[in-house]
Amino acid sequence: MRLLVTRPDPDGARTAAALRERGHDVLVAPLLGIVPVADPAIGEGPWAAVAVTSANAIPALVSLPRSGVPVFTVGGKTAKAARAEGVADVRSADGDVHALAETIAAALPGATDPVLYLAGEERAGDLEGLLAGHGLSVKTVVVYRAVAQTRLPDAVRAALEAHEIDAVLHYSRRTAEAFLSACIVDSLDGAARAVRHLCLSPQVAAALRDTGAQDVHVAAHPDEANLFALL
Structure with a gap:
């Protein structure tokens, strides 16, 4: 073919x-060309977890101090990319953004610190809204842009x-x-x-x-x- x-x-x-x-x-x-955001305003936390829905966010993830903070990815490819950069506690939802929200919520019952979402400028799905439905707060930081x-x-x-x-x-x-x-x-x-x-x-x-x-x-x-x- x-x-x-x-x-x-x-x-x-x-x-x-x-x-x-x-x-x-x-x-x-x-x-699409992927362009990283220079010096994204991530802050210092504390975070209950980090959420990543694309391997394009991995460079920003690697730069974070995240001792003891689990990293949740939407699928296996992104999880593999994170592990390849030395991230130890990586948990894949092996699905879509809905599966990611369910995986995070199941792992963080009653969490009071926000989930840090390292995201693209344009996103498919509403991870913030889905996690809010489970009583979890989210800080979304745009770390890359896709230029068509x-x-x-x-x-x-x-x-x-x-x-x-x-x-x-x-x-x-x-x-x-x-x-x-x-x-x-x-x-x-x-x-x-x-x-x-x-x-x-x-x-x-x-x-x-x-x-x-x-x-x-x-x-x-x-x-x-x-x-x-x-x-």
Whole structure:
């Protein structure tokens, strides 16, 4: 199959390599660039826990004094990235933001210190609201921003126009939206609606279906193995 991967590097490059090992022809269009926030106002705590929903927040996490403070991640990939940087007490929800909130709430009954949420500027889901429903307070600090690219690479534009892409893999709603916007700029919105879309979660799929895309499929569980299972 000829596939298009739209996630940012370095994750996009790793995904493309994994797909090529499986025998696929892969095009890459990293439509978001991740920019860290300089000197985010995190403060000194104390914190009941730290919550992380993306590996893009790990550099900010590593810089924190966090002795004895558990770190909760939304999934295994982010947990692995945290452990690779020497973070010891990492607990993965292995799901979405709802699963993360439930995991944190179950581990912190009656906590009075806030949960520190190291977040991106634009977020899917309402972790703060979900934790508030469990009586937990949250301090959210934006530690990175995703900057969208406005145009597709030439090779990707040509392949879409010729209907030579079998499927597009989408890992986040923001990336899916950036793909759709770039297709509109390049007058390829019709091709974007017609191509097959493989999505990590229902939230990602919704961004595509809202534009009229019909051939949209969602992974059984929000991880890469289940996304690849759609191929």
